[in-house]
Amino acid sequence: KSFDIAVIPGDGIGKEVMPEGLRVIDAVAERFSLDLAYRHIDWASCDYYDETGSMMPPDWRPQIGECDALYFGAVGWPARVPDHVSLWGSLLKFRRDFDQYINLRPVRLFEGVPCPLANRKPGDIDFFVVRENTEGEYTALGGRMFEGTERELVIQESVFTRTGTDRVLRYAFELAQSRPRKHLTVATKSNGIAVSMPYWDERADLMAQQYPGITVDRQHIDILTARFVLQPTRFDVVVASNLFGDILSDLGPACAGTIGLAPSANLNPDRLFPSLFEPVHGSAPDIYGKGIANPVAMIWSGALMLDFLGRDPTCPDGERYRRAHDAILSAIETVLAKGPRTPDLGGAARTEDLGKAIAELVKTI
Amino acid sequence: KSFDIAVIPGDGIGKEVMPEGLRVIDAVAERFSLDLAYRHIDWASCDYYDETGSMMPPDWRPQIGECDALYFGAVGWPARVPDHVSLWGSLLKFRRDFDQYINLRPVRLFEGVPCPLANRKPGDIDFFVVRENTEGEYTALGGRMFEGTERELVIQESVFTRTGTDRVLRYAFELAQSRPRKHLTVATKSNGIAVSMPYWDERADLMAQQYPGITVDRQHIDILTARFVLQPTRFDVVVASNLFGDILSDLGPACAGTIGLAPSANLNPDRLFPSLFEPVHGSAPDIYGKGIANPVAMIWSGALMLDFLGRDPTCPDGERYRRAHDAILSAIETVLAKGPRTPDLGGAARTEDLGKAIAELVKTI
Ligand SMILES: CC(C)[C@H](C(=O)O)[C@@H](O)C(=O)O
Ligand SMILES: CC(C)[C@H](C(=O)O)[C@@H](O)C(=O)O
Numbered sequence: 249k250s251f252d253i254a255v256i257p258g259d260g261i262g263k264e265v266m267p268e269g270l271r272v273i274d275a276v277a278e279r280f281s282l283d284l285a286y287r288h289i290d291w292a293s294c295d296y297y298d299e300t301g302s303m304m305p306p307d308w309r310p311q312i313g314e315c316d317a318l319y320f321g322a323v324g325w326p327a328r329v330p331d332h333v334s335l336w337g338s339l340l341k342f343r344r345d346f347d348q349y350i351n352l353r354p355v356r357l358f359e360g361v362p363c364p365l366a367n368r369k370p371g372d373i374d375f376f377v378v379r380e381n382t383e384g385e386y387t388a389l390g391g392r393m394f395e396g397t398e399r400e401l402v403i404q405e406s407v408f409t410r411t412g413t414d415r416v417l418r419y420a421f422e423l424a425q426s427r428p429r430k431h432l433t434v435a436t437k438s439n440g441i442a443v444s445m446p447y448w449d450e451r452a453d454l455m456a457q458q459y460p461g462i463t464v465d466r467q468h469i470d471i472l473t474a475r476f477v478l479q480p481t482r483f484d485v486v487v488a489s490n491l492f493g494d495i496l497s498d499l500g501p502a503c504a505g506t507i508g509l510a511p512s513a514n515l516n517p518d519r520l521f522p523s524l525f526e527p528v529h530g531s532a533p534d535i536y537g538k539g540i541a542n543p544v545a546m547i548w549s550g551a552l553m554l555d556f557l558g559r560d561p562t563c564p565d566g567e568r569y570r571r572a573h574d575a576i577l578s579a580i581e582t583v584l585a586k587g588p589r590t591p592d593l594g595g596a597a598r599t600e601d602l603g604k605a606i607a608e609l610v611k612t613i
Numbered sequence: 614k615s616f617d618i619a620v621i622p623g624d625g626i627g628k629e630v631m632p633e634g635l636r637v638i639d640a641v642a643e644r645f646s647l648d649l650a651y652r653h654i655d656w657a658s659c660d661y662y663d664e665t666g667s668m669m670p671p672d673w674r675p676q677i678g679e680c681d682a683l684y685f686g687a688v689g690w691p692a693r694v695p696d697h698v699s700l701w702g703s704l705l706k707f708r709r710d711f712d713q714y715i716n717l718r719p720v721r722l723f724e725g726v727p728c729p730l731a732n733r734k735p736g737d738i739d740f741f742v743v744r745e746n747t748e749g750e751y752t753a754l755g756g757r758m759f760e761g762t763e764r765e766l767v768i769q770e771s772v773f774t775r776t777g778t779d780r781v782l783r784y785a786f787e788l789a790q791s792r793p794r795k796h797l798t799v800a801t802k803s804n805g806i807a808v809s810m811p812y813w814d815e816r817a818d819l820m821a822q823q824y825p826g827i828t829v830d831r832q833h834i835d836i837l838t839a840r841f842v843l844q845p846t847r848f849d850v851v852v853a854s855n856l857f858g859d860i861l862s863d864l865g866p867a868c869a870g871t872i873g874l875a876p877s878a879n880l881n882p883d884r885l886f887p888s889l890f891e892p893v894h895g896s897a898p899d900i901y902g903k904g905i906a907n908p909v910a911m912i913w914s915g916a917l918m919l920d921f922l923g924r925d926p927t928c929p930d931g932e933r934y935r936r937a938h939d940a941i942l943s944a945i946e947t948v949l950a951k952g953p954r955t956p957d958l959g960g961a962a963r964t965e966d967l968g969k970a971i972a973e974l975v976k977t978i
Pocket of ligand 1: 335835
């Protein structure tokens with residue numbers, strides 16, 4: 249089976265790490281005989297916005313909507329285009345229009361990566377954040393009243409649907425079920441946010457009854473962030489709303505050393521639309537153009553993409569995709585442990601040095 | 614000038630740490646000739662709820678509304694009374710009804726407290742979280758639609774008023790102004806939460822124009838939590854909405870060792886209503902009754918209370934209150950560095966051992 253992949257570098261270091269992501273995918277594709285076709289996209293970027301006044305062309309959907317996956321760099325450059333234009337006009341639009349309702353973000357401490365937490369070693373931090381990705385706190389619903397006066401006020405609405413809540417919980421319960429520890433942390437804040445969060449708890453409690461083998465630990469977001477720092481070994485799968493998942497999936501990788509390495513998968517598990525794979529880091533205008541960005545998050549995101557593609561029930565050679573994923577992961581482990589290292593990890597290597605080293609390794613692993 | 618203080622131990626370890634808080638306040642009151650009168654309150658507790666079916670008596674407001682301060686232990690015991698009853702019926706009600714619009718939470722790493730962050734020493738972590746405390750994300754506004762069907766959905770509203778936003782920003786700018794580094798971090802999430810957070814940014818930008826001497830650093834909450842872990846030295850004053858402040862004021866103390874030591878001041882700076890001083894930790898049912906709770910957060914909260922009372926413009930002996938605050942703080946420093954230590958910090962001392970040690974020290978400092 250062949251898969252079409254839309255390649256969308258976006259902005260800033262997205263453009264620098266993307267070639268390394270592709271280099272590694274090309275290498276595993278050759279090694280494991282994967283049949284992948286790329287479609288290169290230069291929109292969904294502030295460059296494109298500068299030229300055209302919009303983030304995407306009118307026919308963006310026909311251009312990429314039939315692809316099997318979107319391999320995405322980073323978007324946004326606040327000094328040039330306001331976030332609400334660049335992000336809501338591309339990344340956040342993809343998440344919603346392609347109903348990528350799962351944002352899956354692995355958190356792992358690797359050998360060779362300095363950990364900001366005292367006395368933690370590789371193996372101690374190894375969990376998944378499963379973030380709801382289409383609704384919840386991220387909305388533009390609401391508005392202002394008494395504008396421009398002392399009485400001015402703003403109402404912001406969050407929306408939690410049963411469909412949206414249940415499907416992310418379901419995914420997280422299934423993921424926990426598939427893991428040895430079978431432990432699920434459910435983030436909440438029902439003691440303060442008095443309408444939506446009690447609903448979230450209620451749905452989680454109901455679903456827990458269907459998974460008697462899973463240990464469910466419900467935590468308020470405040471103390472949960474504290475425990476990421478104090479007891480990171482405790483976590484296995486953590487499921488959270490859009491906002492809480494956003495927070496936890498930056499905090500988790502920070503506890504494991506840096507958000508610079510963290511990948512993410514924005515999934516439509518039903519495969520009605522393409523899923524999107526992107527590093528958690530942004531476009532990093534401050535280091536753009538120097539060729540020193542760490543490409544590991546981009547490369548790891550590519551591995552997640554191959555893994556996801558290979559689980560397509562209509563794909564007869566899924567096993568090869570899974571091996572490609574595993575090969576990339578172990579090449580990443582080796583490079584992080586032994587170098588080369590980019591400046592963010594204390595080395596002097598360049599973006600492409602890491603890409604090449606990982607691409608070489610996957611050929612032999 | 615004499616001050617009336619309502620003493621409200623509440624639930625669980627609130628009842629165990631309160632006597633130590635009072636012991637220390639009594640000691641400094643004697644030492645610095647402070648004129649304080651207590652009013653002991655046994656409601657605002659789950660015990661009271663068990664007896665009466667409500668958290669507070671109908672005349673709760675006349676009973677404490679004329680006091681100068683509320684010295685508060687901890688409330689809540691989820692296994693006995695649901696949070697939305699215990700918290701919204703007492704603590705959260707006080708914050709709103711007494712318009713305690715500032716929740717001030719110091720974060721500090723002390724000598725003798727093991728830090729979960731690698732290579733951080735006392736002095737590296739020393740900042741304030743200024744949390745909006747009356748509005749924002751904490752509301753019971755909104756509701757359900759299509760209840761009980763597959764189409765079920767929940768809308769949760771957040772409310773940000775100009776008054777509420779400006780006054781917490783003002784307080785934070787003034788606090789930053791009074792500190793040597795004059796650095797203010799403004800938490801936001803305007804790239805995702807598209808109505809309220811851009812408003813928050815807008816008000817912060819406007820106010821920043823009035824404080825040209827302050828360095829203002831605006832950070833999205835996701836990366837901000839990461840930086841608490843990775844770069845804690847960077848912070849001086851952090852201002853945040855109700856929810857974000859809640860998160861940051863648990864995460865900050867965790868980065869400084871434990872949330873068990875963190876105090877908080879729920880302030881009505883205009884003194885139209887009593888302010889409330891409480892530990893950040895809760896009632897901790899799991900350790901209640903053993904006499905091993907660490908009373909430092911309670912005692913430190915008492916110091917914040919004396920400091921606040923002494924700043925009353927009608928108080929001629931404010932200087933003595935400030936000295937009482939400082940004496941308690943340095944006694945806390947000494948005890949944390951040299952012991953005795955409760956089990957949470959690896960010792961075998963009991964709650965009252967710490968209380969007595971600190972009370973002894975303040976007499977001589
Ligand atoms: C850029 C921003 C809108 C985005 C988010 O908050 O979802 C990012 O932080 C992420 O986590 O992917
Ligand atoms: C108990 C809870 C409602 C409260 C809050 O979220 O404000 C607590 O976490 C706090 O920080 O004081």
